[in-house]
Amino acid sequence: MSPAEEFIRSLLERAVMENAADIHLEPWENSFRVRLRKPSGLITLPAPDKTIFAPLVRHLKLLARLDIAMEALPQDGKFAYAVGGSTVEFRLSCLPTLYGPSIVLRVLDRERTPLSLDALGFESEIVREIRRALGLPFGLIAVVGSTGSGKTTTLYACLRELAESRTRKILSVEDPIEYALSGVQQVAVSPSLDFSSALRSFLRHDPDVIFVGEIRDKLTARLAIQAALTGHLVLTSLHTHDAPQAITRLIDLGVEPYLLDSALKFVLSQTLETNDEGLRVPAGKIYWHGKTVAAAASAL
Numbered sequence: 096m097s098p099a100e101e102f103i104r105s106l107l108e109r110a111v112m113e114n115a116a117d118i119h120l121e122p123w124e125n126s127f128r129v130r131l132r133k134p135s136g137l138i139t140l141p142a143p144d145k146t147i148f149a150p151l152v153r154h155l156k157l158l159a160r161l162d163i164a165m166e167a168l169p170q171d172g173k174f175a176y177a178v179g180g181s182t183v184e185f186r187l188s189c190l191p192t193l194y195g196p197s198i199v200l201r202v203l204d205r206e207r208t209p210l211s212l213d214a215l216g217f218e219s220e221i222v223r224e225i226r227r228a229l230g231l232p233f234g235l236i237a238v239v240g241s242t243g244s245g246k247t248t249t250l251y252a253c254l255r256e257l258a259e260s261r262t263r264k265i266l267s268v269e270d271p272i273e274y275a276l277s278g279v280q281q282v283a284v285s286p287s288l289d290f291s292s293a294l295r296s297f298l299r300h301d302p303d304v305i306f307v308g309e310i311r312d313k314l315t316a317r318l319a320i321q322a323a324l325t326g327h328l329v330l331t332s333l334h335t336h337d338a339p340q341a342i343t344r345l346i347d348l349g350v351e352p353y354l355l356d357s358a359l360k361f362v363l364s365q366t367l368e369t370n371d372e373g374l375r376v377p378a379g380k381i382y383w384h385g386k387t388v389a390a391a392a393s394a395l
Contacts, residue, residue: 099150102143107185109140110202111178116243117202118185122148122195132243134367152189152196159187167191171271173203186271203273210274212252215245216377224381225363229253234360235323239333239341244365245377246332247273250306253330254279257304263328267306268293279306294318298325307331316348323358338362338382 096104106129110118115131127148129140156163159172170189175182184203189196212222228236236253238246251274258265258278267276270284282293290307291314297305298318309332310316323329335341341362345355362382 097150097154098143099147099154102147103151103154106140107176107183107200108178110200111183111204115202118198118200120148120151120198120200122192122197124194127195134243148195152198155187155198155200156189161187161189166196173271186273201273210248210252210255210276212249212256215249215252217379221363221379221381224361224383225249225253226256228361229257229328231328231360233323233326233328235319235329235331235358236361236363237331237333237341237359238363238365239335239338240365241336242334244367246365247308249363249365249377250330250332251276254304254306263303264301265304265306266297266300266302267308268297269306269308284308290315291318294322298322298327302327304328304330309333310345310348313349316345316350320345320350320354320358323360324354337364338380 106118109115110131113131113133115133117132119128119130119132119137121128121130122145126145127142129142130137131140153163156170156172158174158176160174161170161172168191172187173184174187175184186201186203188199188201190199191197212225217225238249240246254265254267254276257263258276261278265279266282267279268282268284268290270290272281272283275281282288284290284293290309290311294305294307294315295318305319305322305327307315307319307329310319319329319331333341333344335344341364342355342359345359346352360383364380364382366378368378
């Protein structure tokens with residue numbers, strides 16, 4: 096095993112054992128930095144000499160079946176790796192920078208990521224309110240929080256629970272698809288298919304539930320609100336720190352406050368906390384449609 100392969104093996108194992116959400120490999124002029132994203136933020140690990148960086152990147156690209164000769168364009172891929180007797184998936188994103196490709200690996204540990212609301216670690220009252228929201232016939236449900244706070248995991252658990260009833264047609268558009276969900280028709284964003292284009296097509300496929308991985312632009316926001324107002328339950332995530340910021344963000348994207356006040360039904364503001372066993376456990380605050388939405392919208 097080469098030094099680069101040995102370093103990758105030990106790094107992946109450490110990231111899984113320490114419940115890291117992401118691995119960052121950042122090249123500089125004469126060195127490179129290795130960091131893990133944990134609930135407390137990014138922590139820096141010791142890094143070997145930069146001479147190992149090029150073969151390290153090449154090996155990761157080979158694992159993810161990417162073009163090792165392509166250095167001027169971003170690339171994304173995924174691979175599975177045996178860690179501690181189990182197989183863990185890693186999503187790789189490669190971005191060309193001044194001193195070489197910057198690499199981010201998202202850790203997708205299925206065994207440590209239970210896609211069940213009861214197993215996520217929320218307080219029972221939070222789970223009860225989430226289930227109450229999932230029982231709504233239509234409207235927008237948003238999970239908000241910072242990067243790495245577990246929004247996608249919570250939303251996947253919601254989708255899985257909705258799919259178990261087999262009474263609703265569920266469509267999702269994601270960038271990328273992190274876990275395959277039985278009973279959910281999942282669509283991946285691509286250069287030829289963005290969130291808004293997928294949403295337009297969804298509305299012609301008679302869905303009951305629509306999952307939009309993330310609302311990032313004005314058109315997607317408007318289409319999601321339109322779907323929520325026309326008999327669909329829409330689930331999505333937003334990169335904001337609390338519920339009022341979610342409302343502000345949607346209004347900034349061009350959603351009229353009166354439409355948002357009618358469409359937005361439920362917001363879960365989520366963070367991750369480390370418990371006594373060193374495990375990342377989600378904590379959340381619940382905001383129902385009503386005073387919170389109307390007051391925040393009217394104050395803008």
